Amino acid sequence: MEIKNTTLLFFFFFFFFFFLLSLSSALAKKPQASSGSTILFTTLGKPTFEFNIFTLYTNTTRSPPSPSNEHRFTDSKSISYNGYFASPSPALTSLLPKDAKINPQDPNLMNLFYVTERDGTPSLQYDIVRGDNSGTSAQVPLFSKQQKGVILNSMKDTPVLTNDYLLYVSTHEDPGKPMASWAAVYSTGLKTGATRRLTPPGIGDFSPAASPSGNWTAVASYGEKGWSLAAKELSTDIYVFLTRDGTQRVKIVELGGWPSWVDERTLYFHRKSDDGWISVYRAILPKTGPVSTKSVTVQRVTPPGIHAFTPATSPNNNNFIAVATRRPGSDIRHVELFDLKKNAFVELTRLVSPKSHHFNPFLSPDSSRVGYHSCRGDATGRKTPRNILQNIKTTSSDLSLFRFDGAFPSLSPQGDRFAFVTFTGVFVVKPDGSGRRQLLPQMGFGTVWDPIRSGIVYTSSAPALVPGKTQIDILAINVDDPNPSTAVKKLTTTGQNNAFPWPSPDGKRIVFRSARSGTKNLYIMDAEKGESGGLFRLTTGNWNDTIATWSPDNNWIVFASNREFPGTLLMNLYVVHPDGTGLRKLAQNLTGGVSMHPMFSPDSKRIVFTTTYAAHSAEPIGNPHFNVPSSEIYMVNLDGSGLRRLTHNSVEDGPPMWYTKIKATGDVTWPKRFGPSCSFEDFKSQNPTVKVSKRAMMCVPSQ
Numbered sequence: 001m002e003i004k005n006t007t008l009l010f011f012f013f014f015f016f017f018f019f020l021l022s023l024s025s026a027l028a029k030k031p032q033a034s035s036g037s038t039i040l041f042t043t044l045g046k047p048t049f050e051f052n053i054f055t056l057y058t059n060t061t062r063s064p065p066s067p068s069n070e071h072r073f074t075d076s077k078s079i080s081y082n083g084y085f086a087s088p089s090p091a092l093t094s095l096l097p098k099d100a101k102i103n104p105q106d107p108n109l110m111n112l113f114y115v116t117e118r119d120g121t122p123s124l125q126y127d128i129v130r131g132d133n134s135g136t137s138a139q140v141p142l143f144s145k146q147q148k149g150v151i152l153n154s155m156k157d158t159p160v161l162t163n164d165y166l167l168y169v170s171t172h173e174d175p176g177k178p179m180a181s182w183a184a185v186y187s188t189g190l191k192t193g194a195t196r197r198l199t200p201p202g203i204g205d206f207s208p209a210a211s212p213s214g215n216w217t218a219v220a221s222y223g224e225k226g227w228s229l230a231a232k233e234l235s236t237d238i239y240v241f242l243t244r245d246g247t248q249r250v251k252i253v254e255l256g257g258w259p260s261w262v263d264e265r266t267l268y269f270h271r272k273s274d275d276g277w278i279s280v281y282r283a284i285l286p287k288t289g290p291v292s293t294k295s296v297t298v299q300r301v302t303p304p305g306i307h308a309f310t311p312a313t314s315p316n317n318n319n320f321i322a323v324a325t326r327r328p329g330s331d332i333r334h335v336e337l338f339d340l341k342k343n344a345f346v347e348l349t350r351l352v353s354p355k356s357h358h359f360n361p362f363l364s365p366d367s368s369r370v371g372y373h374s375c376r377g378d379a380t381g382r383k384t385p386r387n388i389l390q391n392i393k394t395t396s397s398d399l400s401l402f403r404f405d406g407a408f409p410s411l412s413p414q415g416d417r418f419a420f421v422t423f424t425g426v427f428v429v430k431p432d433g434s435g436r437r438q439l440l441p442q443m444g445f446g447t448v449w450d451p452i453r454s455g456i457v458y459t460s461s462a463p464a465l466v467p468g469k470t471q472i473d474i475l476a477i478n479v480d481d482p483n484p485s486t487a488v489k490k491l492t493t494t495g496q497n498n499a500f501p502w503p504s505p506d507g508k509r510i511v512f513r514s515a516r517s518g519t520k521n522l523y524i525m526d527a528e529k530g531e532s533g534g535l536f537r538l539t540t541g542n543w544n545d546t547i548a549t550w551s552p553d554n555n556w557i558v559f560a561s562n563r564e565f566p567g568t569l570l571m572n573l574y575v576v577h578p579d580g581t582g583l584r585k586l587a588q589n590l591t592g593g594v595s596m597h598p599m600f601s602p603d604s605k606r607i608v609f610t611t612t613y614a615a616h617s618a619e620p621i622g623n624p625h626f627n628v629p630s631s632e633i634y635m636v637n638l639d640g641s642g643l644r645r646l647t648h649n650s651v652e653d654g655p656p657m658w659y660t661k662i663k664a665t666g667d668v669t670w671p672k673r674f675g676p677s678c679s680f681e682d683f684k685s686q687n688p689t690v691k692v693s694k695r696a697m698m699c700v701p702s703q
Helices: 004-018
Strands: 038-040 051-057 080-086 109-118 122-129 138-141 158-163 165-170 185-187 195-197 205-210 217-223 237-240 248-253 257-263 268-273 278-284 296-301 307-312 320-326 334-339 344-347 359-363 369-375 386-390 399-404 407-411 419-420 425-429 437-440 456-461 472-477 487-491 499-503 509-514 519-525 532-536 543-552 559-560 571-578 595-600 606-611 632-639 657-662
Touching: 038 407, 038 632, 051 080, 051 158, 051 559, 080 158, 080 359, 080 369, 109 158, 158 205, 165 205, 165 344, 185 205, 195 248, 195 456, 217 257, 217 606, 257 307, 278 320, 320 359, 320 499, 334 369, 344 571, 419 456, 425 456, 437 472, 456 499, 509 543, 519 543, 543 595, 559 595, 595 657, 606 657
Parallel strands: 038 399, 205 257, 278 307, 307 359, 499 543
Antiparallel strands: 038 657, 051 369, 080 109, 109 122, 122 138, 158 165, 165 185, 185 195, 205 217, 217 237, 237 248, 257 268, 268 278, 278 296, 307 320, 320 334, 334 344, 359 369, 386 399, 407 419, 419 425, 425 437, 456 472, 472 487, 499 509, 509 519, 519 532, 543 559, 559 571, 595 606, 606 632
C-alpha cells in the first residue's frame, strides 16, 4: 500500500476533533528522562521531501532552461535546502581542512552554504562545488561540535555570509515565555568561532539578509507583538539593524517577509496585497534623516495575477530578481525571474520539471546563476534513504528520540512490532522495517496495543471521512487473526465521534472520547465488552475533552481540552484520576496555545506531548504545508515543572509516543522503497477577483 497525502492526514489529526464536533450535535529542575526510554514521533511529510539544491543559468538566451542545463549541487544523501552562494574570501579558506588542495579563487568553483538534516535536525553545511557539474571538491559540516550554550539538536537555518561572519537562524535559546519563537539571528566569526546574538531577548527573527556592504541586516519578525495562533501566513514585519552588534534596530515595513537587499538603501520583500495576491514589493530607505515605516518608500513590483514570493536579489543588480511563483490554475510552486525593466516574468523551472515544487530561490553574487531546492525523487535516483526510523540526536544519554515514518506509532508490549497510521489505513511492521502489513483499509485515529492480551491493537476509524456523515467508532484489531472478517471488533456502535482509545495498564478498561452527549467528553468502558458492558463518564462539560492516555502506574489519565477557552482551538493538558477525582491543569505556562497528544513516560513521572509553545521557527511560506500550525515535541513533569523542548523543526512534528528503550541505536531504513516520492502539497491557492494581466503573464528572455 502507498503512504501518501500526509497533509490531509495531519490536518485531520490536529483539527478533526474541532470540525467533527458538529457532526454529533521555566525549568524549575532539569528533568531526568526515564532510564532506557525512547520517544517516537512523526514529522509532517518529512520522509517524502527528498530535497536537493539545483541551479540554472539566468541568461536564458544563451542557456535555455532544460534538464541538460540544470545542475544538482547536493549529493542526495540527506535532504538539503535553503541555499546561499558566497563570494570567495580568506574567511572561507579558513574553514577548509588543512590538507585540502583547493584554490578557492578558481573561477570554476562555487561556495555553497545550505541547510542539511544528516543528523535528523536542521544544521548547516559548506560545500565547494564545481560549476561545470563535475562534482563536489569539499564538504565542511558547520557547528558539528557542541558549542557553549548550544543544544546539539537545535535548528539552524538560512545561512548568509557577510565579510568574515556567518549569519544564520538558531533555536538554541529559550525565550522564557509561551508562544514566543525560539528563532533568533546569530553571527559567528568564521576565523574565530566567536558567536554573538543579534536578535533582542524574547524576540523571534527569521530570514536574515545582509546588505552588500555587510553593514546592515534585515529580518522578518513578529517583533514585540509576538506570534498569535490566529496569525495569517504573512504577518511579520521587516526590521533592520547593524550587523556588527544588532543595535540601531528599527522597523521599516509593516506586514512583509523574506527581505533581500539589492543595495544599501533598497531591499525587496513579499506581502499579501489587498487584492489577495501574494506579491513582491520594494522598500527604499531615505538618503538622510531617521529611518522608519513613515520615511521608507514602499512600491509594489510584481503585478496581480500571479502569486510571487520569497524574492532573491544580487548586489546592485537592478535588471531582475528571482522569485517563487504560483500561477493561476496550478498547484505547483516554480522559480521564475522577474524582469524589472520589462515588468515581465521569465519562466525557469517549469520548463525543466513542470510537476515538481521549487522553493526559495537565491542568486549568485554575479547574478549568473539562480539556485533553489526541489524535490525530485526518481529524477535524482532516490538516493536519499527512506527511513522507518530516523535517530535524532539529543543531549540526554538515557533518552533516545526517533522520527517514525507513519503517524501514531505504537510499540507492542513484546517490542516485536509497531502499529501505525497513514492516510491509506492502519498498518503493522517489524522494528527492522520488514513484514509491513495493512490491518485496516481506512485511516485510523491513534493506535495502541493492549498491554495484556497479545496481538490486540486499538484504534478508531470510519468507513469514509465524509463531512456531515462520518460515523467514528472504537475498534479492537487482532493482528494475529488470519481471517480479516473476524479480526476487527467494534467496541462502540453509536458512531457518535468515538475516538482515541487508550487501555488501562491492566488491560481491563479503555478510556476514549465521545460526542454522544452533544459535546466531546471522556468515557471509560470495558476493554472486551466495549460500551455494551456499561460506560463511566469521566468528564462533563460544554467543551472538548479529547486524546486521553493512561499512566503506566494506573494513577492518572492525561488529556487535552479547550475547557478554559470553549469553542476555540486553544487546548491545554489536564490530568485526572481514573475515578474522576483530582482533576487539575498540568502546566500553567502552556495557556494560550495548542497542546495535544499527551502520553506518560514508562515511569509515569513525565508526559510527552505536542505544542505550539515555541511558535514558528521559520517563515512559514518558505516550507511545504506552511498553512498548518507548527508544533514541536515537549515533555514536562507530572507536577507541571521541568518543561523541556525535544524537537527543533520548521514544520509540523506530530503525535509522540513514549516507550521503554527500543533496540535501534541509529537510522533504520525500509528494506524496500515504496510509495511516491515528494508526496506533499503546497499552500492552497487564493481566489482573488482581480483580472489577470496578459502583459504580466508574458515570458521574455532575460538580457
